[in-house]
Amino acid sequence: MQRLFTRTFLQNNKSIAYIAAAxxxxxxxxxxxxxxxxxxxxxxxxxxxxxxxxxxxxxEPIDPMQATIVMNIRLPRVILSGLVGAxxxxxxxxxxxxxxxxxxxxxxxxxxxxxxxxxxxxLFFGISLPAAGLFTLPLFSITAAIAxxxxxxxxxxxxDRTMRVETIILTGIIFSSFLGAFISLMIxxxxxxxxxxxxxxxxxxxxxxxxxxxxxxxxxxxxxLLLLLNARELNALSxxxxxxxxxxxxxxxxxxxxxxxxxxxxxxxxAVSGTIGFVGLVIPHLVRLLWGxxxxxxxxxxVMAGGGFLIVTDLIARTVISPTELPIGVITSxxxxxxxxxxxxxxxxxxx
Amino acid sequence: MLELNDLSGGYAGEDIVRDISFKVEEGELFGILGxxxxxxxxxxxxxxxxxxxxxxxxxxxxxxxxxxxxxxLARVMAVLPQHTEQFFSYTVKETVSLGRYSHKKGxxxxxxENDEETVQKVMKQTxxxxxxxxxxxxxxxxxxxxxxxxxxxxQEPEVLLLDEPTNHLDLSYQKELLDMxxxxxxxxxxxxxxxxxxxxxxxxxxxxxxLLEKGKIVSINKPNEVLKEERIRAVYKTSxxxxxxxxxxxxxxxxxxxxxxxRKVQINESxxxxxxxxxxxxxxxxxxxxxxxxxxxxxxxxxxxxNRHVPKTYCCNNHLEEMSGYLRENGFDPSETIGxxxxxxxxxxxxxxxxxxxxxxxxxxxxxxxxxxxxxxxRQHEFMQxxxxxxxxxxxxxxxxxxxxxQSIMTATxxxxxxxxxxxxxxxxxxxLATGTSTDSILIAATQTGEMLQYAGTATPLGKLIGHGVYxxxxxxxxxxxxxxxx
Numbered sequence: 001m002q003r004l005f006t007r008t009f010l011q012n013n014k015s016i017a018y019i020a021a022a023x024x025x026x027x028x029x030x031x032x033x034x035x036x037x038x039x040x041x042x043x044x045x046x047x048x049x050x051x052x053x054x055x056x057x058x059x060e061p062i063d064p065m066q067a068t069i070v071m072n073i074r075l076p077r078v079i080l081s082g083l084v085g086a087x088x089x090x091x092x093x094x095x096x097x098x099x100x101x102x103x104x105x106x107x108x109x110x111x112x113x114x115x116x117x118x119x120x121x122x123l124f125f126g127i128s129l130p131a132a133g134l135f136t137l138p139l140f141s142i143t144a145a146i147a148x149x150x151x152x153x154x155x156x157x158x159x160d161r162t163m164r165v166e167t168i169i170l171t172g173i174i175f176s177s178f179l180g181a182f183i184s185l186m187i188x189x190x191x192x193x194x195x196x197x198x199x200x201x202x203x204x205x206x207x208x209x210x211x212x213x214x215x216x217x218x219x220x221x222x223x224x225l226l227l228l229l230n231a232r233e234l235n236a237l238s239x240x241x242x243x244x245x246x247x248x249x250x251x252x253x254x255x256x257x258x259x260x261x262x263x264x265x266x267x268x269x270x271a272v273s274g275t276i277g278f279v280g281l282v283i284p285h286l287v288r289l290l291w292g293x294x295x296x297x298x299x300x301x302x303v304m305a306g307g308g309f310l311i312v313t314d315l316i317a318r319t320v321i322s323p324t325e326l327p328i329g330v331i332t333s334x335x336x337x338x339x340x341x342x343x344x345x346x347x348x349x350x351x352x
Numbered sequence: 353m354l355e356l357n358d359l360s361g362g363y364a365g366e367d368i369v370r371d372i373s374f375k376v377e378e379g380e381l382f383g384i385l386g387x388x389x390x391x392x393x394x395x396x397x398x399x400x401x402x403x404x405x406x407x408x409x410x411x412x413x414x415x416x417x418x419x420x421x422x423x424x425l426a427r428v429m430a431v432l433p434q435h436t437e438q439f440f441s442y443t444v445k446e447t448v449s450l451g452r453y454s455h456k457k458g459x460x461x462x463x464x465e466n467d468e469e470t471v472q473k474v475m476k477q478t479x480x481x482x483x484x485x486x487x488x489x490x491x492x493x494x495x496x497x498x499x500x501x502x503x504x505x506x507q508e509p510e511v512l513l514l515d516e517p518t519n520h521l522d523l524s525y526q527k528e529l530l531d532m533x534x535x536x537x538x539x540x541x542x543x544x545x546x547x548x549x550x551x552x553x554x555x556x557x558x559x560x561x562x563l564l565e566k567g568k569i570v571s572i573n574k575p576n577e578v579l580k581e582e583r584i585r586a587v588y589k590t591s592x593x594x595x596x597x598x599x600x601x602x603x604x605x606x607x608x609x610x611x612x613x614x615r616k617v618q619i620n621e622s623x624x625x626x627x628x629x630x631x632x633x634x635x636x637x638x639x640x641x642x643x644x645x646x647x648x649x650x651x652x653x654x655x656x657x658x659n660r661h662v663p664k665t666y667c668c669n670n671h672l673e674e675m676s677g678y679l680r681e682n683g684f685d686p687s688e689t690i691g692x693x694x695x696x697x698x699x700x701x702x703x704x705x706x707x708x709x710x711x712x713x714x715x716x717x718x719x720x721x722x723x724x725x726x727x728x729x730x731r732q733h734e735f736m737q738x739x740x741x742x743x744x745x746x747x748x749x750x751x752x753x754x755x756x757x758x759q760s761i762m763t764a765t766x767x768x769x770x771x772x773x774x775x776x777x778x779x780x781x782x783x784x785l786a787t788g789t790s791t792d793s794i795l796i797a798a799t800q801t802g803e804m805l806q807y808a809g810t811a812t813p814l815g816k817l818i819g820h821g822v823y824x825x826x827x828x829x830x831x832x833x834x835x836x837x838x839x
């Protein structure tokens with residue numbers, strides 16, 4: 001009863017939810033910039049950002065070394081991990097709503113593996129499209145992600161006409177394994193790109209710099225906007241496709257838009273940071289538990305919570321056994337899996 | 353409102369329903385019936401636009417269904433599914449509000465006042481307003497079904513399609529839901545097309561019924577025409593019997609279970625018990641009865657029969673309640689007992705067992721003529737509810753038809769009148785020959801086993817036995833009564 005009351009209270013106060021999620025994101029960013037081998041006090045961060053970005057004249061002179069650390073290393077890293085976390089979380093939220101299953105996420109559906117194959121192929125063959133330039137890798141990743149999700153759905157439909165969620169997820173897992181083997185094959189065959197590919201595969205947001213943000217940002221905006229504009233449709237779709245059709249949703253079109261947008265987000269995230277698991281699974285679930293399943297709020301709140309979450313995770317990854325950096329994907333799984341297990345157990349208990 | 357012309361369709365390449373043509377008018381409650389696998393759900397899915405039709409035409413409000421966009425269609429037609437799964441815990445209001453989706457336009461869809469009004473109105477209509485802040489998974493099956501009905505109604509549709517809406521619902525919710533739909537068709541001119549599993553519910557509520565068999569129309573007409581015994585037997589391949597609902601002129605069908613023939617028993621003297629207060633007869637099995645007793649009157653199945661002695665001064669405002677109380681005190685269940693009253697001394701009862709080759713009757717009569725009346729001039733009498741003075745019980749050890757029941761009553765009455773005439777019993781007021789007393793009661797009960805006896809008129813074997821039996825017993829009982837009067 002207590003829990004019910006808390007939930008109702010939290011859900012009825014959507015503005016509180018937004019303030020809480022935004023505070024979490026800002027706090028995570030400040031901590032992410034502040035902590036490291038060289039600690040930068042939060043007040044200095046504010047002054048540096050104020051002067052470098054907003055061109056305010058600081059009252060006291062700024063330490064140029066601190067300014068370099070903040071502007072060239074920490075800030076881009078924090079923003080990139082924020083964008084990746086946000087993209088994975090909102091994509092996960094959308095996939096879960098569309099497939100009506102909290103176990104659906106870019107990883108279980110095979111989308112991430114698809115994106116990885118696209119990226120690895122690009123690295124392995126050293127492909128670079130002159131017209132796309134820097135965008136070659138994300139474009140290949142995203143294309144492979146979309147191709148994978150379409151293929152998974154096509155395959156799932158072929159074996160089960162009603163497209164039960166279980167079938168889709170099983171198909172996704174089968175594809176994941178298959179594509180994983182494909183990646184292993186390329187790693188075995190590769191020579192000099194080995195380090196590059198392995199490092200990329202483990203997942204990291206370090207030493208990426210501003211240009212990676214430039215690559216990621218347009219896809220993040222496009223993908224998120226498409227999903228946010230389909231929040232109502234996702235609400236209807238989470239009652240089942242037939243129900244959504246009867247409520248007036250153009251299911252075929254909306255489903256394609258959501259799947260494409262989710263794949264764009266996943267593909268772009270994988271392209272810049274490698275495979276980082278569990279964010280798309282845990283964050284939407286947590287947000288839904290706290291503030292309800294209405295996608296009009298679930299999606300933006302997942303963006304903030306997911307961004308903040310990955311920034312904190314990255315912070316832990318690089319500080320816990322400093323100066324060695326752990327792969328960020330390892331940390332997300334270490335945190336994410338137990339949290340997910342707890343949520344699952346609680347849900348089971350609650351149902352009884 | 354909705355018209356189908358030579359429509360065929362189904363799943364990829366295989367037509368499940370074929371050559372369907374019908375028209376549904378505005379405000380009609382239209383039922384679709386058929387055995388499992390007859391194509392009911394497929395037909396509904398084609399009508400709702402989920403499945404394409406391979407042949408023929410389907411028009412809604414004069415326009416082909418295919419010209420409607422998803423949203424346009426949802427504004428005209430709503431669907432209440434048989435069962436909706438919930439994966440995430442939305443609140444009731446959030447769920448109902450989704451029904452307004454089709455009325456929203458543009459990128460930035462705002463919640464307007466009339467949306468809120470509509471949602472509140474339909475939640476009140478369906479009785480879910482009180483738990484609008486609760487989560488749907490916390491509700492019972494019946495409440496949940498009403499939430500989804502509210503969602504469908506929030507679309508403000510003109511046509512509502514339902515797939516076995518009463519499935520999984522308790523009896524009271526079934527009635528509630530259908531009463532509500534009936535009201536909506538009457539008041540809002542909503543057109544309702546619904547699949548029914550239960551023939552009797554369909555018979556009770558539908559204006560017209562479509563009966564499907566193997567994807568084709570068998571019949572489409574008023575419930576009474578469609579639900580014909582022969583037709584339902586053939587389509588559903590089971591034995592049923594049709595009767596009318598006791599309260600409303602609607603057909604009801606009854607299943608006849610196999611191997612449930614009544615145990616063969618014989619009603620005779622051994623079942624009878626006579627005390628100073630009452631005469632009772634108990635049967636081991638239920639007997640099919642038609643009677644004019646105080647309790648258990650009309651037709652029905654009963655096991656115990658009581659003829660109770662009351663003083664001549666018996667007067668009671670609510671004799672039914674008083675009689676029920678009396679029966680209960682004496683260990684009889686009033687709802688299972690046919691109870692009669694008499695002022696006659698019970699010793700004077702006359703009973704006898706009469707036997708024919710394949711059937712028999714057992715007759716019990718208590719008779720008195722204290723307020724004998726000539727039925728032809730009874731208008732001169734003032735009405736007085738006094739305990740009956742000739743109570744006739746006829747137990748038939750045989751299987752008799754409905755008409756035989758009625759003929760038995762006629763035959764028994766005629767025999768009774770004959771006795772009164774022969775004994776020269778007069779109506780004191782008019783001084784003419786009496787035909788009975790003002791409060792006579794009769795009971796015909798049959799074991800419904802053995803030979804089928806179709807008729808009981810005076811010329812039939814059963815009629816002859818009843819006529820002779822009632823005549824004999826009534827004479828004896830009356831003689832006993834008159835002798836006692838002289839003493």
